[in-house]
Amino acid sequence: MSSPLRVLLDTNVVLDVLLARQPRVNEAAGLWAAADDGRLTGYLPASALTDIYYVANRISGPSRAREAVRLCLTAFEFCPTDRAVLQSAFHRNGPDFEDDVQIASAESARLDAIVTRDGNGFKGSVIPIWSPTQCLQKL
Numbered sequence: 001m002s003s004p005l006r007v008l009l010d011t012n013v014v015l016d017v018l019l020a021r022q023p024r025v026n027e028a029a030g031l032w033a034a035a036d037d038g039r040l041t042g043y044l045p046a047s048a049l050t051d052i053y054y055v056a057n058r059i060s061g062p063s064r065a066r067e068a069v070r071l072c073l074t075a076f077e078f079c080p081t082d083r084a085v086l087q088s089a090f091h092r093n094g095p096d097f098e099d100d101v102q103i104a105s106a107e108s109a110r111l112d113a114i115v116t117r118d119g120n121g122f123k124g125s126v127i128p129i130w131s132p133t134q135c136l137q138k139l
Contacts, residue, residue, distance in 0.1 A: 005138065006041045008079065008106040010116035011048045011098070013132055015055055018068045024117065027132040031115065035075055039139045044072060045105035047081040051098065079105035096121050103127065 009031065015021065016028035034040035049069055057065035079085070081101065085108050089100035099121040106114050106127045113128045115135045122129045130138070 004039050004041045005113070005135070006043065006109075006111045007113045007115050007130070007135060008043045008045070008102060008109075008111050008127075009076070010102060010114065010118070011044070011051050012117060013115055014044065014048070014052060014072065014076075016117075018052065018056060018071065019059060024132075027136065030136050031132055032075060034136070034139050040135070042076045043079050043106070043109060043111060044076050045081050045085070045102055046078045047098075047101055047105075049073075049078075079109045079111075081105060084108065092124065094121070094124070 013028050013031065016024040017032055031040065031042065035042045049072060052072060053065045053069050056068040085101065085104045088104035088108070089097060092100040092103060094100045102114065103122055103125045107125070111127055113130045113135065114122055114125060115130050115132055116122055117131060119129045119131065
């Protein structure tokens with residue numbers, strides 16, 4: 001058996017499942033299922049949990065936000081968000097610092113790919129950028 005793909009999941013892809021955002025929830029849920037059955041190891045930057053909590057709390061309240069964090073802690077691995085990652089992200093000087101942190105996290109962890117719906121936000125990454133559909137096709 002080959003080792004599972006190791007991918008960083010963009011925060012928005014994770015939120016698609018947690019908030020059941022149509023029409024993207026089914027594709028994103030397929031990635032979670034692949035993680036559950038061992039075909040994929042999903043990673044998040046540690047800093048993404050605060051973003052996930054913030055968005056889920058704003059939309060669904062604190063109880064659902066805590067449940068979202070619990071689900072992520074159960075389902076995924078985490079890339080450290082340390083000074084080196086943050087400095088690398090800062091020096092990328094991209095249009096969205098959050099995306100730059102995700103890129104720097106994936107590069108530091110030497111992951112196989114970054115899975116996102118917004119490939120434009122991840123230009124310049126040395127890590128391949130895949131849409132959720134592309135990732136599912138590679139499994």
